[in-house]
Amino acid sequence: MKRYTNEHEWAQLDGDIATIGLSEYAIKELGDITFVELPEVGVSGNKNGGMAFIESVKAASDIYFPLSGEIIEINSELEDKPELLNEDALSTWISKIKCSDVSEFEDLMDEKAYLAFIETL
Amino acid sequence: MEELKRTVLFDKHKELNARNVGFCGWEMPVQYAGVIKEHDACRNGAALFDISHMGEFFYEGDIANSGINNSCTTDFVKLPVGKCKYGFLLNEKGGVVDDLIVYKLDDTHLMFVVNAARIDVDFARIKSHIKSGRFENRSDETSKIDIQGPNSKEMLQKIVSFDLSELKFFGFKQTTLLDVPAIVSRTGYTGELGYELYVGNDTAPKLWDKLLSLGAVPAGLGARDVLRLEKGYSLYGHELNEETTPAEAGIDMFVQYKTHDFTGKEALLKQKESGISKKIIAFKTNSKRSPRDGFEIYQNGKKIGYVTSGTYSPSVGSGIGLGFVNTKLFDEDVALELKTGRGSIPIYRADLPFLK
Structure with a gap:
């Protein structure tokens, strides 16, 4: 089950490992993705801290840690094929985080709450 | 709002x-x-x-003697019927009030096509040149x-x-x-x-x-x-504004100096002698990173200019951009980079158009 932030990241939790991506809404808003600056493995961050950076033909945006923890894996395929995010935002992950506090996951929005949230934007 | x-x-x-x-x-x-x-x-x-959203103005009258032919850098008398021409509406300092295309509909009729954001400014300014005839905004x-x-x-x-x-x-x-x-x-x-x-x-x-x-x-x-x-085409509000002359924007070749007088001509001729203090350069990145409007251009750790337009180009396969550099500070032979708030991006001079 995915949960969402109001910055449009999604997180999926398996034990204390969270897989992170961007919502379909965010990708659609950005348009054709041309560049993803991935974080380095081993870097730690706090929830809402800067994690990565994404550019489309016409826009750019930061990507934030949805949960506090350490980056343990990155999807380096995105370096050559950032357009994978346009093809399928929900199955294209960006990074995996070893969470320092899994209870933070419960604070994120579930899909229903997120869909209601983007209606207000 | x-x-x-x-x-x-x-x-x-x-x-x-x-x-x-x-x-x-x-x-x-x-x-x-x-x-x-x-x-x-x-x-x-x-x-x-x-x-x-772009604007269309229509003039009917004596093109040669009404004053309208002094409003823009294009000589409408010389322009053949059935042809249109790209040119500029300038202020007295030679700064670009707008870039526009003017159509010679027949010997007494013209159509002006102008940028959406400049419709009111342009209409008033062109009208101020006209002593006779009818000038209408049909945007x-x-x-x-x-x-x-x-x-x-x-x-x-x-x-x-x-x-x-x-x-x-x-x-x-x-x-x-x-x-x-x-x-x-x-x-x-x-x-x-x-x-x-x-x-x-x-x-x-x-x-x-x-x-x-x-x-x-x-x-x-x-x-x-x-x-x-x-294709390296200028966009009003980016490469062009009232503080920039056609020469600085690198598109002086569209100005018709020889056959008619126009507002701003004196200032442009003076600038031809004294030289320009800023100029447009074109550049690429060596990645898919895009230059963005407002990024600062650096050389030897010193700010020498700023980006006016930038994007990722699907045809070129990299980021492309245009920007102004200070002609006194700019050195043709020294590497360039953009400062972005997220570190710097190296850029490389390119010839226009980016896509041949």
């Missing part, structure tokens, strides 16, 4: 699931299927753009649809009663489209074979649907900006 204006094609864009953006006071489609797809449609097929009743791309001729030919091969670049014809008066112009902002169509608002939705049914792909302002930048 002032409410955004909508073109008569607004509902058509909605049906096509366009994403809109506020642009110069107008709510305009920025993209439909996606900027890259729309860009590719224009380079390889035919793309359709709603450009109805609100005129729609403009551009069809651009290698297949545009073949598509448009199906609804045009004359042979489109008659139209040379910057030539136009006053004709009919769907049985109503229209202007068909062999011009555009994409660098491709293409046409700009001017019709009354009532006809625009029918014409739009007709061209879509012939296979043209709707394209938004996002693709239009990428397409123009790949």
Whole structure:
């Protein structure tokens, strides 16, 4: 089950490992993705801290840690094929985080709450 | 906030699931299927753009003696009937009030096509030059649809009663489209074979649907900006403004100095002698990183200029951009970089157009 932030990241939790991506809404808003600056493995961050950076033909945006923890894996395929995010935002992950506090996951929005949230934007 | 204006094609864009953006006071489609797809449609097929937000003025009178011929850098007396020309409306300092295209409809009639954001400023300024004749702003009743791309001729030919091969670049014809008066112009902002169509608002939705049914792909302002930048064309508010002369923007060749006087001419001639203090340079990145409007340009750790336009270019395969550099500080032989707030991006000088 995915949960969402109001910055449009999604997180999926398996034990204390969270897989992170961007919502379909965010990708659609950005348009054709041309560049993803991935974080380095081993870097730690706090929830809402800067994690990565994404550019489309016409826009750019930061990507934030949805949960506090350490980056343990990155999807380096995105370096050559950032357009994978346009093809399928929900199955294209960006990074995996070893969470320092899994209870933070419960604070994120579930899909229903997120869909209601983007209606207000 | 002032409410955004909508073109008569607004509902058509909605049906096509366009994403809109506020642009110069107008709510305009920025993209439909996606900027890259729309860009590719224009380079390889035919793309359709709603450009109805742009302004159209009409003059009727004595072109040579009314004063109108002193309003712009183009000599309308010399301009042949059936031809249009790109030029500038300048202030006294030679700064660009707007860039515009003027059509010589016949010996006593002109049409001015101007940027949406500058309609009121331009109209007042041109009018101030005119001592006789009639000058009208018909922007609100005129729609403009551009069809651009290698297949545009073949598509448009199906609804045009004359042979489109008659139209040379910057030539136009006053004709009919769907049985109503229209202007068909062999011009555009994409660098491709293409046409700009001017019709009354009532006809625009029918014409739009007709061209879509012939296979043209709707394209938004996002693709239009990428397409123009790949060809190195200036955009008002980016490369051009009242503090910039055509020479500084690198497009002095469109100014007709020899045959007529115009506001700003003295200042331009003076600048030709004293030299320009800033100039436009074109550059690429060596990655998919895009230069962005406002990024600072550095050389040897020193700020020497700023980016005016930038994008990722699908045709070039890297980021491309234009920017101004201080001519005194700029060194042709020293490496350039952009400072972005997220570190720096190396850039490399390029010749225009980026896409040959």
